[in-house]
Amino acid sequence: MTRAFPHAIDPFTIRPARPADLAACAEIQHVALDGYLAPFGQQLVGWQPEAMIRLFEHLLATDPARFVVAERAAVPVGFASAWVRGGLWFLAFLFVLPAEQGRGLGTRLLDELLPRPDERAPDGEGLILAVATDSLQPISNALYGHYGMVPRMPVFLMKGAVRSPDAFPPLPPDVAVTPFASIDDATAQPPGMRLLADVTSALDREVLGFVRPADHRFLAADRHGYLVTDEDGEPLGYGYVRDDGRIGPVAAMWPGLVPAIIGLLVRSTSPAGGSFSLLVPGAAGDAFVACLAAGLRLTEAPTLMAWDRPFADFSRYTPINNAIP
Numbered sequence: 001m002t003r004a005f006p007h008a009i010d011p012f013t014i015r016p017a018r019p020a021d022l023a024a025c026a027e028i029q030h031v032a033l034d035g036y037l038a039p040f041g042q043q044l045v046g047w048q049p050e051a052m053i054r055l056f057e058h059l060l061a062t063d064p065a066r067f068v069v070a071e072r073a074a075v076p077v078g079f080a081s082a083w084v085r086g087g088l089w090f091l092a093f094l095f096v097l098p099a100e101q102g103r104g105l106g107t108r109l110l111d112e113l114l115p116r117p118d119e120r121a122p123d124g125e126g127l128i129l130a131v132a133t134d135s136l137q138p139i140s141n142a143l144y145g146h147y148g149m150v151p152r153m154p155v156f157l158m159k160g161a162v163r164s165p166d167a168f169p170p171l172p173p174d175v176a177v178t179p180f181a182s183i184d185d186a187t188a189q190p191p192g193m194r195l196l197a198d199v200t201s202a203l204d205r206e207v208l209g210f211v212r213p214a215d216h217r218f219l220a221a222d223r224h225g226y227l228v229t230d231e232d233g234e235p236l237g238y239g240y241v242r243d244d245g246r247i248g249p250v251a252a253m254w255p256g257l258v259p260a261i262i263g264l265l266v267r268s269t270s271p272a273g274g275s276f277s278l279l280v281p282g283a284a285g286d287a288f289v290a291c292l293a294a295g296l297r298l299t300e301a302p303t304l305m306a307w308d309r310p311f312a313d314f315s316r317y318t319p320i321n322n323a324i325p
């Protein structure tokens, strides 16, 4: 991307982000989130700036030209980050300090990151635009809607102890479950098993419509991945779980396999507090029903997945987080 940075848009300056900006970006996000939750009598709980900065670092590494900071008098007051995988452009973050909101800065940051007309999908089509927004936030929902990114599907955070693991259906007979870690280890690679990047890419292409090996490397840093294959070694699905009980992403060849893979992940992990959490799209009805039956609870208003044209089959998928579905 060759944009003329920095350039002044009085009184703000928008410039590419640098690694040294990321802690300030996390603080802007924290203050902006608290600012819009306050009128609802809520505040942010469990804020983990280190985890957020790690996610920022990943996005800055994969899409350096799509991470920008807005400054006023050399002080960061807003930031935005987007990524492109295949034919999808996704807005990961857009935050402006409360004192600076409502003056056009959010719009300017978004305009900086939107794809140029010559940025095309591999098939030559224009990039699909998408974002996850908070259902409580009319400003961002309206802002994104102007660009065709209309909120079309709720995504629910489900949390809690799994009291009834049998609510998750069993995996089909004759499938094999292979930890990603053993696939990475060439000596333990099952005969005929394709490389991890190949199998995850095949499933991502089928379920999400794009591939993202760099995101799988990011996931592997702190999550355990499992691959489910049929008797011929063909990939049927994958799922990740973190030691703290965070589940996702899960991708599967058919919707009913998603809750079965969630069950596998639940049984493979004993989080310290006994609590699991995952994001479940409204379209993944089988997973939603099974998670409720297992004992997980809805704890907050859903986020809304917004897009100008559909991407992904969310009946067969649970996302990583709201910045990278």
Ligand SMILES: CC(C)(COP(=O)(O)OP(=O)(O)OC[C@H]1O[C@@H](n2cnc3c(N)ncnc32)[C@H](O)[C@@H]1OP(=O)(O)O)[C@@H](O)C(=O)NCCC(=O)NCCS
Pocket: 032, 033, 036, 094, 095, 096, 097, 100, 101, 102, 103, 104, 105, 106, 107, 108, 132, 133, 134, 137, 138, 139, 140, 142, 143
């Ligand atoms: C969302 C956010 C980034 C927008 O930045 P901003 O600088 O305040 O936004 P702008 O001033 O550029 O524009 C907001 C637009 O929304 C419009 N808008 C606001 N409330 C609206 C409503 N209820 N209905 C329709 N449009 C609305 C405004 O009129 C404005 O458009 P206009 O300039 O054409 O009139 C900022 O408010 C923010 O950081 N909020 C808290 C954190 C957050 O919600 N981030 C997004 C997470 S999904």
